[in-house]
Amino acid sequence: MLIREATAADWPAIWPFFHQIVAAGETFTYPTDLTEEQGRDWWLLSAPSRSVVAVDESGTVLGTAKMNANHLGNGSHIAGASYMVDPAHAGRGVGRALCTYSLEWARAAGFRAMQFNAVVETNVHAVQLYHSLGFEILGTLPEGFRHPQKGLVGLHIMYCPL
Amino acid sequence: MLIREATAADWPAIWPFFHQIVAAGETFTYPTDLTEEQGRDWWLLSAPSRSVVAVDESGTVLGTAKMNANHLGNGSHIAGASYMVDPAHAGRGVGRALCTYSLEWARAAGFRAMQFNAVVETNVHAVQLYHSLGFEILGTLPEGFRHPQKGLVGLHIMYCPL
Numbered sequence: 001m002l003i004r005e006a007t008a009a010d011w012p013a014i015w016p017f018f019h020q021i022v023a024a025g026e027t028f029t030y031p032t033d034l035t036e037e038q039g040r041d042w043w044l045l046s047a048p049s050r051s052v053v054a055v056d057e058s059g060t061v062l063g064t065a066k067m068n069a070n071h072l073g074n075g076s077h078i079a080g081a082s083y084m085v086d087p088a089h090a091g092r093g094v095g096r097a098l099c100t101y102s103l104e105w106a107r108a109a110g111f112r113a114m115q116f117n118a119v120v121e122t123n124v125h126a127v128q129l130y131h132s133l134g135f136e137i138l139g140t141l142p143e144g145f146r147h148p149q150k151g152l153v154g155l156h157i158m159y160c161p162l
Numbered sequence: 163m164l165i166r167e168a169t170a171a172d173w174p175a176i177w178p179f180f181h182q183i184v185a186a187g188e189t190f191t192y193p194t195d196l197t198e199e200q201g202r203d204w205w206l207l208s209a210p211s212r213s214v215v216a217v218d219e220s221g222t223v224l225g226t227a228k229m230n231a232n233h234l235g236n237g238s239h240i241a242g243a244s245y246m247v248d249p250a251h252a253g254r255g256v257g258r259a260l261c262t263y264s265l266e267w268a269r270a271a272g273f274r275a276m277q278f279n280a281v282v283e284t285n286v287h288a289v290q291l292y293h294s295l296g297f298e299i300l301g302t303l304p305e306g307f308r309h310p311q312k313g314l315v316g317l318h319i320m321y322c323p324l
Contacts (some may be wrong), residue, residue: 022235025235025236028235029233029234029235029236029237029238030234030235031234031235032235032236071191071280071306071307071317072191072192072193073184073187073190073191073192073193073194074187074191074194074307074308074309074310075191075280075306075307075308075317076191077308078303078306078317112305113303113304113305113306115303115306117279118233118237137301138300138301138302138303138319139299139300139301139319140300141240141275141277141300141319141321142275142321142323143274143275144233144237144240144275144277145233145236145237146236146237146239147236148236155233155237155240157300157301157303157319159303159304161304
């Protein structure tokens with residue numbers, strides 16, 4: 001697996017699983033009817049922010065991440081990141097590789113911590129992955145997310161010092 | 163004191179104290195060199211978000227607030243808000259009136275809670291005010307804010323059910 005810069009040319013490979021994940025509405029606080037154009041603008045960031053893809057040896061896009069400052073001004077030493085893994089390629093360590101990559105990027109870029117603002121508590125694989133990489137839960141917004149099947153569930157705010 | 167919709171015509175009265183507060187860099191995670199035009203775009207929101215001013219009987223702008231959804235998609239039942247009070251009119255209950263107003267707006271608009279993402283822990287008057295209005299601290303991002311005098315301090319995530 002290789003992680004490399006995402007370009008506009010990767011978007012057609014990202015959008016199908018990006019759309020599937022966003023439309024399912026189970027893990028992201030994005031409008032579930034986000035259009036392809038909005039999605040591209042939200043996901044493919046310009047420097048100093050970054051967007052990457054994880055690809056296999058044949059060049060197939062397995063997943064993607066974006067990384068940026070979570071706060072601005074005097075909070076701009078706190079990074080944020082988001083990840084999407086194609087469900088067709090789940091269980092292969094793609095999420096772990098992307099998260100590890102983003103932590104290394106943030107450390108090298110001089111950020112002091114990574115903060116996730118809204119991790120859906122029923123997204124247990126993600127929560128476990130983040131814990132295993134050094135994240136802790138700072139707090140949980142009660143009933144902060146309306147899961148389409150499970151109803152109102154909490155949104156974790158998670159944090160990892162760098 | 164009257165709280166009413168803010169219009170573009172109010173901006174010249176807002177900007178001097180808005181700029182003073184942002185440039186001081188003690189309470190907001192905004193770029194301290196935010197320009198007047200950026201500030202106006204950030205602060206004067208369109209429907210369904212709202213921006214208001216608190217004015218006295220002579221029409222002087224004492225403070226201002228903006229209110230919006232804090233999360234989108236399946237988190238869009240969580241509101242957010244920000245407040246600025248002209249330091250020349252501090253201690254007159256302007257912040258309390260604006261915060262109370264925003265909570266009533268959010269409740270009436272169908273939000274289920276109000277969440278603040280980044281309350282600087284050294285901004286003790288604000289923290290006390292929010293506590294007194296029913297907010298609790300969900301968690302604190304350690305060293306999340308670089309205070310120009312006090313160094314690295316925490317950023318509270320605060321929450322009030324509606």
